[in-house]
Amino acid sequence: MAGTDDGSDDRARTLEAAKAGDLAAFERLMRQHERLVLATAWRLLGNLEDAQDAAQEVFLKLYRNLAKVEASGSLTSWLYRVTVNLCHDHRRRRPVTESLDQWEGIAATGAGPQEEMTGAERRRVLDLSLRRLSKKERAALVLRDLEGLSTSEVARILGSSEATVRSQISKARLKMKGFVENYFRRRS
Amino acid sequence: MNCRDWEERIALYAEGDLRPNEAAETQGHLQDCAGCREFAAELREHVAWMREAQQELPAAADFAAVRAGVLARLEQKRRPVARGLVWAGGLAAMAALILVLMKGPRSAPAKPTPQVAVARPPVQTVETPPSRPVRRRHTAHTFRSKNTPEPLMVKLITDDPDVVIYLVVDSKGD
Numbered sequence A: 001m002a003g004t005d006d007g008s009d010d011r012a013r014t015l016e017a018a019k020a021g022d023l024a025a026f027e028r029l030m031r032q033h034e035r036l037v038l039a040t041a042w043r044l045l046g047n048l049e050d051a052q053d054a055a056q057e058v059f060l061k062l063y064r065n066l067a068k069v070e071a072s073g074s075l076t077s078w079l080y081r082v083t084v085n086l087c088h089d090h091r092r093r094r095p096v097t098e099s100l101d102q103w104e105g106i107a108a109t110g111a112g113p114q115e116e117m118t119g120a121e122r123r124r125v126l127d128l129s130l131r132r133l134s135k136k137e138r139a140a141l142v143l144r145d146l147e148g149l150s151t152s153e154v155a156r157i158l159g160s161s162e163a164t165v166r167s168q169i170s171k172a173r174l175k176m177k178g179f180v181e182n183y184f185r186r187r188s
Numbered sequence B: 001m002n003c004r005d006w007e008e009r010i011a012l013y014a015e016g017d018l019r020p021n022e023a024a025e026t027q028g029h030l031q032d033c034a035g036c037r038e039f040a041a042e043l044r045e046h047v048a049w050m051r052e053a054q055q056e057l058p059a060a061a062d063f064a065a066v067r068a069g070v071l072a073r074l075e076q077k078r079r080p081v082a083r084g085l086v087w088a089g090g091l092a093a094m095a096a097l098i099l100v101l102m103k104g105p106r107s108a109p110a111k112p113t114p115q116v117a118v119a120r121p122p123v124q125t126v127e128t129p130p131s132r133p134v135r136r137r138h139t140a141h142t143f144r145s146k147n148t149p150e151p152l153m154v155k156l157i158t159d160d161p162d163v164v165i166y167l168v169v170d171s172k173g174d
Helices: A008-019 A023-045 A048-064 A066-072 A075-093 A100-107 A119-131 A135-146 A151-158 A162-187 B003-013 B020-032 B034-053 B060-107 B136-146
Strands: B152-157 B164-169
Touching: A008 A023, A008 A066, A023 A048, A023 A075, A023 A135, A023 B060, A048 A066, A048 A075, A048 B060, A066 A075, A075 A135, A075 A151, A119 A135, A119 A162, A119 B034, A135 A151, A135 A162, A135 B034, A151 A162, A162 B003, A162 B034, B003 B020, B003 B034, B020 B034
Parallel strands: none
Antiparallel strands: B152 B164
């Protein structure tokens, strides 16, 4: 079959070379998927440094499991699943302590209403709100609303039924809306 | 079913996550309820706000740091293997050297075994006095007094049938 325009042949070649122990090929493989891994870990952990640690673990696990990954089909789904699981492990090892001071810290910056917040402030409010969700709700919301996956894809990645994932997404959206609104009410 | 009960469904309806039959039911309620329509609009805005807030990606240096960290750890894992190979090579060379040293004298051309001709004297029928019994003790004593004591020799047999190690210790223990 002739090469395709979407670069899937190139990706397949890169994967094969990486499996053969070619570190340069493995670095290319990381570049192809680093946005997915690091951005998802950052959203799940709310801290870039922790997310970088988790992303390194994901890629090391990928290196150890290159043969299995190919057999299991979608590398993207595998990476999402491993990223979510390793972020859960990371959270378990280093639990985040949530305090009102963190919310007050943002309020003290003196930003105006929701629309006038800077990107960094919005990001901080969202991170703090995400931390208040259960780990399953957070994973479902991040994959569906922030990564833009379908409900069925999220269910497959999380190993849950679609009905369970829909319920988690619904509860997470309502809680997040409540947290953010509450934050802005307190500020005003 | 009051409006509170519709909230979870509306949270899914807002982003198209309901099954068709549930979506139709929710749409029917929204047509009749201004409060829930407003709630659905707020939810859409909220999800859009979340997506916008999360658009920021880590910097290129942050991605590079992850890659560098992974590659460094992979290199580190490979290094012990290389070190092991160097050690194995060194040990093999040492073992080969020992073998050569130990085998060296044996591999030298063997000297021809001297031919010993045994000449039997003609049998004589001369009467000889009766022989005296051999005084072994005396012989042994003589042997000890005339010669230095034999050194103690320990023979170590290795797994290799071609390699035998001898330890020789003299009477002084040297």
